[in-house]
Amino acid sequence: MATDPSRTAPEERLVNLVVALMATEQGLTKETILTSVAGYREQHEAGASKDALEKMFERDKQTLRSLAIRVETIGDYADPDDLREARYRVPTEEYELPVDIEFTPAELAVLNLAGGVWSESSMSADARSGLRKIRALGIEVDAPIIGYSPRINLREPSFAPLQRAIEQGRVVAFDYVKAGDGAARRRRIRPLALVEYEARWHVYGFDLDQDGPRTFLLSRIASAVEITKTAFDLAEREDAGERALAGLAEVAARQQALLEVAPGTEAALRLNRRATPAEQGIRVPYVDIHVFADELASYGPEVRVVEPDNLRDHVIARLQRLRDVHVAAGERE
Amino acid sequence: MNAKLPLLATDRAALILQLVPYLIGKGEVSLSDAADDFDVTPEQMRVMVEKLTVIGLPGEGGFWQMANDLFDIDWDLLDGQDLIVITNAVGLERTPRLSAREAAALLAGLQLAASLPGVGDSGVVQGLLAKLGRGASSAPADVVIAPEAVDDVRVAVAEAVQRGRALAFAYRAPDAPVTTRTVDPVKVHIAGGQWYLQGWCHLRQAMRTFHLDRVSDVRITDIPTTHGADAVPELFEPTASDLAVEVRYGPAGAALLADFVVTDVTESDDRRTGSIRLGDGRSLKRIAARSGGDLEILAPASVREATAAWAQAGLDQYR
Numbered sequence: 001m002a003t004d005p006s007r008t009a010p011e012e013r014l015v016n017l018v019v020a021l022m023a024t025e026q027g028l029t030k031e032t033i034l035t036s037v038a039g040y041r042e043q044h045e046a047g048a049s050k051d052a053l054e055k056m057f058e059r060d061k062q063t064l065r066s067l068a069i070r071v072e073t074i075g076d077y078a079d080p081d082d083l084r085e086a087r088y089r090v091p092t093e094e095y096e097l098p099v100d101i102e103f104t105p106a107e108l109a110v111l112n113l114a115g116g117v118w119s120e121s122s123m124s125a126d127a128r129s130g131l132r133k134i135r136a137l138g139i140e141v142d143a144p145i146i147g148y149s150p151r152i153n154l155r156e157p158s159f160a161p162l163q164r165a166i167e168q169g170r171v172v173a174f175d176y177v178k179a180g181d182g183a184a185r186r187r188r189i190r191p192l193a194l195v196e197y198e199a200r201w202h203v204y205g206f207d208l209d210q211d212g213p214r215t216f217l218l219s220r221i222a223s224a225v226e227i228t229k230t231a232f233d234l235a236e237r238e239d240a241g242e243r244a245l246a247g248l249a250e251v252a253a254r255q256q257a258l259l260e261v262a263p264g265t266e267a268a269l270r271l272n273r274r275a276t277p278a279e280q281g282i283r284v285p286y287v288d289i290h291v292f293a294d295e296l297a298s299y300g301p302e303v304r305v306v307e308p309d310n311l312r313d314h315v316i317a318r319l320q321r322l323r324d325v326h327v328a329a330g331e332r333e
Numbered sequence: 334m335n336a337k338l339p340l341l342a343t344d345r346a347a348l349i350l351q352l353v354p355y356l357i358g359k360g361e362v363s364l365s366d367a368a369d370d371f372d373v374t375p376e377q378m379r380v381m382v383e384k385l386t387v388i389g390l391p392g393e394g395g396f397w398q399m400a401n402d403l404f405d406i407d408w409d410l411l412d413g414q415d416l417i418v419i420t421n422a423v424g425l426e427r428t429p430r431l432s433a434r435e436a437a438a439l440l441a442g443l444q445l446a447a448s449l450p451g452v453g454d455s456g457v458v459q460g461l462l463a464k465l466g467r468g469a470s471s472a473p474a475d476v477v478i479a480p481e482a483v484d485d486v487r488v489a490v491a492e493a494v495q496r497g498r499a500l501a502f503a504y505r506a507p508d509a510p511v512t513t514r515t516v517d518p519v520k521v522h523i524a525g526g527q528w529y530l531q532g533w534c535h536l537r538q539a540m541r542t543f544h545l546d547r548v549s550d551v552r553i554t555d556i557p558t559t560h561g562a563d564a565v566p567e568l569f570e571p572t573a574s575d576l577a578v579e580v581r582y583g584p585a586g587a588a589l590l591a592d593f594v595v596t597d598v599t600e601s602d603d604r605r606t607g608s609i610r611l612g613d614g615r616s617l618k619r620i621a622a623r624s625g626g627d628l629e630i631l632a633p634a635s636v637r638e639a640t641a642a643w644a645q646a647g648l649d650q651y652r
Contacts, residue, residue: 114442130435199526241475321626
């Protein structure tokens with residue numbers, strides 16, 4: 001542990017800064033901050049250079065930004081570009097949860113359920129932190145909603161950087177494997193929404209190379225997601241979630257498989273829920289041919305694909321691989 | 334709960350900002366309760382509370398801060414009884430806004446909650462969606478959970494859980510004949526878009542898990558549940574009587590094994606070998622088929638042969 005008395009833990013300095021900047025209406029000058037706010041003051045008195053302290057202040061502003069706290073800069077009214085006399089403050093109305101937002105005991109009970117759906121992901125910590133803030137309002141809560149244990153699985157490492165890029169409005173680049181195609185290709189998109197559809201995570205965005213909206217499966221992103229410096233207008237995010245859902249629904253309406261299903265089997269139970277009857281068998285909509293072929297292969301002899309041809313070929317290829325793996329290696333032993 | 338890890342300075346700052354309104358709201362709270370609420374250890378909570386007492390307003394005109402410029406706590410209560418009481422607050426009294434990400438996490442959870450019979454139709458969810466959007470510091474990224482159709486089975490099961498009545502239904506497990514079950518419902522699990530009912534099965538005289546897609550002819554009986562408060566096992570918890578199966582798999586197979594505990598894993602090249610336990614080996618051929626052969630069953634021979642036969646029978650349809 002550091003024993004130097006001029007060093008204050010960074011979290012102390014950050015909180016001191018927030019307290020000081022919220023207590024002022026007209027703002028504090030940088031000079032005042034660096035010489036009087038605890039955490040800066042000690043280092044100033046210990047002889048730290050002005051330059052080093054100013055850099056620390058800039059970093060701290062960035063850090064607070066990541067905590068959703070905006071430090072407002074009030075410039076010289078005569079010359080807005082002149083920051084020498086600038087004053088800094090944290091506007092209380094931006095920091096605090098608006099006073100008129102209140103939650104009923106019933107709402108808090110539903111929120112408790114909603115906050116618990118995330119398993120093993122950064123979203124889980126975010127949900128808990130959000131709940132903590134709301135609970136600190138001191139509201140009574142109804143009895144917990146029993147009998148339900150809803151969970152959303154989120155295992156894709158690409159989720160967090162994509163979410164950050166959507167928040168900041170930045171173009172992202174990543175390698176994407178089009179299933180069945182093997183080789184990964186670099187894609188550049190303006191990410192707009194994250195969508196869980198049929199238990200799979202997708203990112204919806206504007207593909208810069210294809211010049212149109214596209215939806216990508218997170219499980220097929222084969223590289224780290226690079227957040228580029230290219231920004232885009234946040235207005236493009238408006239209703240992106242709804243557009244993404246509408247797009248997926250439109251694909252499902254267009255792609256319909258004709259299937260023959262053995263009655264009373266697992267395949268019949270699962271597929272009939274989504275099917276419409278046809279003359280020869282049933283019609284089932286699907287969004288992704290490879291995901292659907294995986295499912296149909298799992299039913300083995302319980303389902304036969306009549307059309308389309310490419311879906312049938314994919315299912316046959318999977319069953320052949322499955323047989324070859326389990327027969328050939330068996331003969332070796 | 335994975336949060337009891339060392340925290341970064343930024344995380345600690347965020348927690349301290351939340352701690353003040355929390356402590357003011359509570360009036361008096363035990364160290365262990367506060368630690369639970371903040372997902373930290375009691376020791377971490379003690380350090381955080383102690384740290385709070387050196388935080389405060391800047392001193393006037395370059396002087397050191399006076400005592401009433403700083404947050405303060407009742408030290409006797411903390412040292413003597415492990416109780417936290419804040420005695421002087423110099424700001425931060427009001428709870429901070431939600432960050433965009435906190436709002437997104439709760440909004441997405443609400444969309445799932447909205448699809449639950451009895452929760453979503455109470456009108457509460459709509460009001461909450463608006464409030465959370467307004468309570469965020471900046472517009473959250475759209476994180477959308479596509480709504481799923483709720484059928485009669487799901488509605489009936491939810492109602493039976495709420496009313497504490499046993500359910501009667503026909504159940505068809507894969508590769509098994511249809512059985513008629515009477516079940517004291519305990520909990521509805523929703524995982525990976527699939528709905529499961531856990532409850533006390535009168536036929537098996539034990540806690541059982543039922544996939545709701547395999548349930549039909551459901552009826553709510555007049556029999557009050559007698560096992561409704563029993564502890565339920567984890568959804569995919571292995572039991573001692575289970576069968577051990579040796580598997581070899583690549584990335585696609587690994588994704589399908591995510592709900593299993595894989596033991597004795599060895600790795601060579603891109604593929605791993607390991608052992609899983611499951612109640613019924615018959616269902617494994619379906620999982621292997623879903624992976625298109627990326628998941629290979631090595632032993633026992635009966636499960637391996639059943640998988641090969643499953644693939645062959647599937648292929649025979651296309652001759």
